[in-house]
Amino acid sequence: MLWKLSLTGIKSRFKDYLVLFSGLTFASAIFYMFMTLATNPAFLKGSLSIAFQITQIVFGFGIALLSIITFVYIVYANSFLLSMRQKDYGMYMMLGARTSKIGRLIFTETLVVGLLATLLGTVLGVALTQGVSSILISQLGLQIHKFVGFYLPALLWTIAFFAILFFLAAFWNRHKLVKSNIINLLHEDQKPVKLHRNKLWKFIEALLGIALLGTGYWAMMHAVKLGTKTIPIAFFTIVFGSYFTFDSFFTAIIDLLRKNLAFKYRKLHSFTLGQLKFRLSDYTRILSTVSLLFALALGAITVGLNFNNMTEQAMESTYYDVVLYNHNKKVDNQLKKVSVKSTTNLEYKIIMEGKGKERQRILYIPESQIENNKIMYQHYSRKNDVSHYDTRRITLNDFKNKKSNVAAEGEYQLVSLTPYKDAQVKVVPQVQYNRIKATVNKIELLRVNDFRSNFNNIEKLQKLSVNQMISSPNATKDGINVNLSNSKSAQYRLVSSMTSGFEFMGFFLGLAFLAMLASTLMFKVLSGANSDKPRYQMLWKIGTRKSLLKSSIAKEIGILFALPAALGVVDVLFGLQLFKSILGMNTYDKLWIPFTIFGVLYVIYYFLTVVLYQHIVLQKED
Amino acid sequence: MSKVVQVQNITKTYGKKGEKQYQALKGVSFDVERGEFVGIMGASGSGKTTLLNILSTLDQPTTGNVYINGRDITGLNKNQMADFRGQEIGFIFQDFNLLENLTNRENIALPLSLQNVKASEINPKVDKIAKRLGIDHILNKYPAEISGGQKQRVAAARALVHEPAILYGDEPTGALDSKSATELLETMKGLNEKDRVSILMVTHDPYSASYASRILFIKDGKIGKEIKKDGKSREEFYQEIIAELGRR
Ligand SMILES: Nc1ncnc2c1ncn2[C@@H]1O[C@H](COP(=O)(O)OP(=O)(O)O)[C@@H](O)[C@H]1O
Ligand SMILES: [Mg+2]
Numbered sequence: 001m002l003w004k005l006s007l008t009g010i011k012s013r014f015k016d017y018l019v020l021f022s023g024l025t026f027a028s029a030i031f032y033m034f035m036t037l038a039t040n041p042a043f044l045k046g047s048l049s050i051a052f053q054i055t056q057i058v059f060g061f062g063i064a065l066l067s068i069i070t071f072v073y074i075v076y077a078n079s080f081l082l083s084m085r086q087k088d089y090g091m092y093m094m095l096g097a098r099t100s101k102i103g104r105l106i107f108t109e110t111l112v113v114g115l116l117a118t119l120l121g122t123v124l125g126v127a128l129t130q131g132v133s134s135i136l137i138s139q140l141g142l143q144i145h146k147f148v149g150f151y152l153p154a155l156l157w158t159i160a161f162f163a164i165l166f167f168l169a170a171f172w173n174r175h176k177l178v179k180s181n182i183i184n185l186l187h188e189d190q191k192p193v194k195l196h197r198n199k200l201w202k203f204i205e206a207l208l209g210i211a212l213l214g215t216g217y218w219a220m221m222h223a224v225k226l227g228t229k230t231i232p233i234a235f236f237t238i239v240f241g242s243y244f245t246f247d248s249f250f251t252a253i254i255d256l257l258r259k260n261l262a263f264k265y266r267k268l269h270s271f272t273l274g275q276l277k278f279r280l281s282d283y284t285r286i287l288s289t290v291s292l293l294f295a296l297a298l299g300a301i302t303v304g305l306n307f308n309n310m311t312e313q314a315m316e317s318t319y320y321d322v323v324l325y326n327h328n329k330k331v332d333n334q335l336k337k338v339s340v341k342s343t344t345n346l347e348y349k350i351i352m353e354g355k356g357k358e359r360q361r362i363l364y365i366p367e368s369q370i371e372n373n374k375i376m377y378q379h380y381s382r383k384n385d386v387s388h389y390d391t392r393r394i395t396l397n398d399f400k401n402k403k404s405n406v407a408a409e410g411e412y413q414l415v416s417l418t419p420y421k422d423a424q425v426k427v428v429p430q431v432q433y434n435r436i437k438a439t440v441n442k443i444e445l446l447r448v449n450d451f452r453s454n455f456n457n458i459e460k461l462q463k464l465s466v467n468q469m470i471s472s473p474n475a476t477k478d479g480i481n482v483n484l485s486n487s488k489s490a491q492y493r494l495v496s497s498m499t500s501g502f503e504f505m506g507f508f509l510g511l512a513f514l515a516m517l518a519s520t521l522m523f524k525v526l527s528g529a530n531s532d533k534p535r536y537q538m539l540w541k542i543g544t545r546k547s548l549l550k551s552s553i554a555k556e557i558g559i560l561f562a563l564p565a566a567l568g569v570v571d572v573l574f575g576l577q578l579f580k581s582i583l584g585m586n587t588y589d590k591l592w593i594p595f596t597i598f599g600v601l602y603v604i605y606y607f608l609t610v611v612l613y614q615h616i617v618l619q620k621e622d
Numbered sequence: 623m624s625k626v627v628q629v630q631n632i633t634k635t636y637g638k639k640g641e642k643q644y645q646a647l648k649g650v651s652f653d654v655e656r657g658e659f660v661g662i663m664g665a666s667g668s669g670k671t672t673l674l675n676i677l678s679t680l681d682q683p684t685t686g687n688v689y690i691n692g693r694d695i696t697g698l699n700k701n702q703m704a705d706f707r708g709q710e711i712g713f714i715f716q717d718f719n720l721l722e723n724l725t726n727r728e729n730i731a732l733p734l735s736l737q738n739v740k741a742s743e744i745n746p747k748v749d750k751i752a753k754r755l756g757i758d759h760i761l762n763k764y765p766a767e768i769s770g771g772q773k774q775r776v777a778a779a780r781a782l783v784h785e786p787a788i789l790y791g792d793e794p795t796g797a798l799d800s801k802s803a804t805e806l807l808e809t810m811k812g813l814n815e816k817d818r819v820s821i822l823m824v825t826h827d828p829y830s831a832s833y834a835s836r837i838l839f840i841k842d843g844k845i846g847k848e849i850k851k852d853g854k855s856r857e858e859f860y861q862e863i864i865a866e867l868g869r870r
Contacts, residue, residue, distance in 0.1 A: 268735075278722075542708065543709070
């Protein structure tokens with residue numbers, strides 16, 4: 001009988017259950033996806049052979065963070081479930097149902113809902129993993145081999161993790177229902193709210209909150225000076241700073257607004273302010289958590305996308321895309337597959353000079369080559385902590401003063417282009433050059449149109465040219481000292497294999513986090529909806545238009561969503577300073593990309609929350 | 623004397639056509655004169671709340687017309703109804719219905735701010751009605767910090783602050799102890815006699831009803847007998863109500 005009643009209860013709130021259920025399904029799908037990406041050896045081997053150890057640490061860190069947010073998420077989703085059910089169950093108890101029976105009911109309900117969602121979620125997760133990974137791989141041009149979405153260990157881990165969480169939730173719900181008395185269950189919404197607190201302490205708390213946040217931001221801006229102390233300092237100050245700020249600073253602002261009568265006494269402003277003030281004291285923990293997670297997620301995406309910049313940087317460090325030493329058939333054939341933008345020739349002679357220990361290989365380059373061939377290189381410098389390259393031309397002027405830095409750099413750049421890395425460079429007039437008895441060597445310096453998109457062919461071309469040089473019979477005797485790792489292709493391959501993993505993870509973690517934290521906030525807001533119902537009912541009765549009630553709800557929830565997001569954005573802007581000074585990358589460059597992705601998703605969650613909330617709180621008028 | 627409320631032959635049927643239907647009101651007609659204190663009595667389930675909901679535009683009658691201050695309220699659209707409630711009607715409910723997250727002052731001010739009354743005019747109006755109801759010393763407290771009787775006075779102040787055409791009470795003393803109930807009823811009587819506030823109060827409690835000047839008895843969705851105070855003392859009127867209830 002009671003089971004039937006309970007099912008009827010679920011049916012009557014089917015839409016709310018659907019939201020809860022899909023939220024839980026989504027959470028387990030994301031968890032599975034991350035576990036697969038993090039633990040699937042195919043993925044790790046494929047992309048991250050070089051930075052394997054760092055990556056494992058980073059992924060481990062990611063799993064820990066994801067577990068924490070999943071836990072928080074389940075706690076709030078569960079409280080939403082309980083808030084939907086406690087009136088029903090209170091009613092059954094009043095009708096004489098035994099407490100133990102009610103306990104069993106809620107226990108079973110929680111567990112069944114949770115486990116069903118988990119099973120469905122993992123199935124969805126397999127499909128998602130497959131889809132998302134291939135989209136990301138192609139979209140971001142990542143160097144990751146394809147892998148399958150199904151991975152048994154990840155599946156087992158996910159199910160185990162969620163099963164434990166739902167068991168805990170089921171126990172908790174049973175405990176709450178059995179322990180609290182009927183009156184409390186039926187009138188949860190009428191509990192008085194404590195709003196008065198010591199004004200002086202609140203003032204101090206508000207100042208402290210802002211000061212702590214400021215300290216944290218300062219620390220991140222001076223990461224170089226503070227060294228390893230930066231992260232503990234920033235973590236501690238920002239966590240507590242956010243908490244204090246939410247606990248007092250924002251309520252102080254609301255109090256200030258409440259003092260402004262012209263503002264307060266307009267339409268439903270006083271009600272919205274009252275709701276917010278009450279909410280903020282109830283939401284302090286979740287809002288500060290959300291702001292921190294928001295910052296982490298946004299930071300992860302921003303930094304992740306910027307690893308892509310690092311590959312760009314790696315490419316920027318070398319001016320010529322391909323260096324061709326000598327031609328043979330294979331090289332010629334491969335060259336046809338590459339779209340060449342420009343070819344620069346460089347001619348030189350190489351001989352051994354000097355006696356005994358002084359004996360050294362000398363690379364002679366005629367002045368005319370420098371003068372006429374426009375040989376370029378990338379000059380490295382650091383500006384405001386950011387690595388910077390500018391393109392320069394090697395000129396004869398560079399060599400006027402043989403001891404100068406420019407001369408040294410010019411010689412270094414020239415020798416780097418040839419296969420004789422340990423030779424000493426001499427730029428000489430044509431007449432002198434002609435007198436040197438040695439064969440004339442020629443290399444071709446190529447710039448191409450399609451380095452990224454046609455990378456595989458370009459890498460192959462470079463490889464063939466290098467191999468041909470090394471495998472020439474007298475290579476060692478001739479002092480040929482060249483290998484692929486000095487080429488632009490090799491650098492690109494190295495950096496991109498490392499960064500694509502980070503990029504992928506940053507992107508993925510960021511989105512997963514955002515989805516979780518936004519829906520955590522959503523469930524927190526929705527859990528309060530049931531107890532807000534009588535308030536809106538009353539406002540409607542005393543003559544508030546429904547459209548006004550709707551806009552008041554939208555404003556209130558809007559502020560609850562906006563505050564942690566705003567603080568999170570500020571956190572990120574300062575947090576990126578850390579990456580700027582440590583990794584030397586300008587993370588502020590393409591900031592709008594992650595911010596837009598984030599904004600759009602977050603706003604979708606906001607609207608979803610508003611619609612669901614309105615649906616719960618407002619009665620249908622006929 | 624003019625009529626504040628005119629009810630003409632209203633019926634109310636719950637349930638959609640083809641489904642199980644229940645007729646809660648079966649043709650109700652009566653008037654309330656300006657400055658009158660009318661009580662509507664009836665057993666639980668007799669249709670009192672249904673009637674009051676219709677008179678206050680919270681619900682629509684199935685047939686019949688209702689005029690408040692001469693205006694037909696059965697033909698209004700949703701927004702007009704909300705505005706009408708906000709301007710012409712004051713409510714006191716059984717369970718107070720104050721907003722716990724607003725101070726008492728803010729609670730009372732709500733109907734005024736909904737009507738776009740200038741901010742500078744709001745506090746004086748709130749102060750005036752609060753003084754009249756003897757709650758001026760608790761205006762800056764929250765509802766959770768005051769007694770049930772005081773809460774109901776705050777609710778009354780909120781119902782009256784915008785000077786509505788009529789004050790409705792749906793079992794306003796239902797959740798109060800007898801001392802607070804008497805205080806509230808005395809206050810309502812004073813408002814009616816001194817301030818000429820028109821009141822329509824629904825109750826099943828004869829003691830509360832005895833404060834009215836006229837009582838309509840409702841049974842099974844129809845108005846039965848009507849009795850008037852006509853200069854009798856409250857005690858005498860109370861005895862008459864008891865006798866009337868006994869007869870039925
Ligand atoms: N929304 C509704 N749907 C169906 N029946 C209703 C509804 N509201 C009230 N009723 C029925 O109408 C009758 C009158 O109810 P009500 O006006 O609340 O009585 P009272 O306030 O006098 O106790 C009752 O039998 C009740 O069951
Ligand atoms: Mg009733």
